[in-house]
Amino acid sequence: MKIKNILWDFDGVILDSMKVRDWGFREIFEHFDKEKVDKLIDYHRVNGGLSRYVKIRYFYESILNKNISDEEVLVHATAFSDLMRSELTDKKNLIKETVDFIEANHSNYNFHIVSGSDQEELRFICKELGLAVYFNSIHGSPTPKNKLVSDLMFENKYDSNETILIGDSINDYEAAVANSLTFYGFNNTSLKSVSDSYINSFERLVIQ
Incomplete structure (x- = not known):
């Protein structure tokens, strides 16, 4: 699928x-x-x-x-x-390969942010960095990530087989598992053992 x-x-x-x-x-x-x-x-x-x-x-x-x-x-x-x-509104902190992938592919997928960062702060930072336009929605704390993902999936009527979560922490993996999503690990090699796929580089990423 x-x-x-x-x-x-x-x-x-x-x-x-x-x-x-x-x-x-x-x-x-x-x-x-x-x-x-x-x-x-x-x-x-x-x-x-x-x-x-x-x-x-x-x-x-x-x-x-x-x-x-x-x-x-x-x-x-x-x-x-x-x-x-x-x-955090300084563009020097952006991870270039990720942003390049997002800019090149935002019209091919429905992109959403689900983060442990404070939601209002996150939306402010994304707007200041010029990223907000690439995402259908941006969600953050204090709502726990598991529930952010669950609510987003329900509200958008997304099929879990058509959805992946990309993250760099064990909490991201747990949120993916809790919602029956495929997990792509990135920027944290300790996640290789639990990731369904591990992203070594967005420049060569093929999503299946």
């Missing part, structure tokens, strides 16, 4: 943002113990597909062993978002 729909993760697939986001977490938690913040950064890197809301709560509850309210999570997440809006 021909693939008609491609769901894209954003960070690490379209935008090389990991170092900027590392910096962002260090900035908003600059007054906390460095070793504990290092543990957060490790968690953030392994779980790239999770939202900042989850990561901030994990930092407090699992690393600091402290309670944190939803309001406090939002305060930290907003501070983080302000930093990202100013830093």
Whole structure:
């Protein structure tokens, strides 16, 4: 069956943002113990597909062993978002081979973004970078990725056999599995063992 729909993760697939986001977490938690913040950064890197809301709560509850309210999570997440809006709208952070593929193929598929990044921030960044025009829709946190994908599939009446998800983290893989989608891993060789297909280069990519 021909693939008609491609769901894209954003960070690490379209935008090389990991170092900027590392910096962002260090900035908003600059007054906390460095070793504990290092543990957060490790968690953030392994779980790239999770939202900042989850990561901030994990930092407090699992690393600091402290309670944190939803309001406090939002305060930290907003501070983080302000930093990202100013830093991630620089086109130097775009992953060129991915963007070239998107520009060349957006009329051949239904493209959507499903990301762990904050939805409003994500839409702002995509607009500033000139990417929004290539996607039918752009979705992000705080809704978990599994549900983003599920809702998108339902609302668009997409056939799972005609849809793939491209991502760079285990969370992307889990979202694909939860929704019975073919998973294409990219930019993370540890995903080769679980990917239905692994993208070594978008320049030579053939989607089957």
